[in-house]
Amino acid sequence: MTDIPVARLAMITLDATDPEPLAQFWSAVLGWPITVLTEQYAMLSGPSHALGIGAIPDHQAPSWPDDGRKQFHFDLAVEDLEAAAARCVELGAKRVEPQPGETWVVLRDPAGHPFCLTDAAAWG
Template identity: 70%
Template sequence: MTDTQKTDTVPSTAGTTSAKPVATLAMVTLDAPNAAELGEFYSSVLGWPIAYSDENYAMLSGPSHALGIGTTPDFQRPSWPDDGHKQFHLDLAADDVQAAADRCVELGATRADPQPGDTWIVLIDPAGHPFCITDAKNWG
């Protein structure tokens, strides 16, 4: 089979195949108190252009996915540490983890306290969402 040929099955995490996916991930959307401001933050962090932004919604265009941000008037920041109750977080890969974390802090992120590991750095975005800076070499 060549790289351009398609298959109706995909590998599962168990090493076997499963049926063709029902859908593909197109975008992750974050809630925030101010969509435009958080859109600017993530545009600077990821280097992705802002495809759309107003007071209610922002969307960044990534190379294969998009990041959406919606203004939620009653937004409540996630807590940290959260004792394993957070709903999700973003893992961002960087060649220099420390330099990337430092730049994110310059852009408005804060370092989470405590730090739960030593191979990544947990940061909190301006809206309160935790995210990690990880070593790009670990992602293959």
């Protein structure tokens, strides 16, 4: 086995029925500019990675609680959980119920993808 990586993560891509509202949402949440926007695709450029959003006409959001079908989710570090959650809701996210704990807040983005807000202090 070698320590040389096979690849580097360049972008994560989310599916959505309409890329623009999801691109606007994630741009506001992450502070990343939208660098590509068409009817079929959007891309946000971050400091070291990109976030893509592809149009899938019959997109179905993952379930929550996940029942083993959710493939992955974002954990986002924030300074104030409740203030960040309130801002995300203002931007179009929905808070899920039940919440699984007190050290994070689970929300769904406008296309229904679950994501977690976590206390930045826990990440060092």
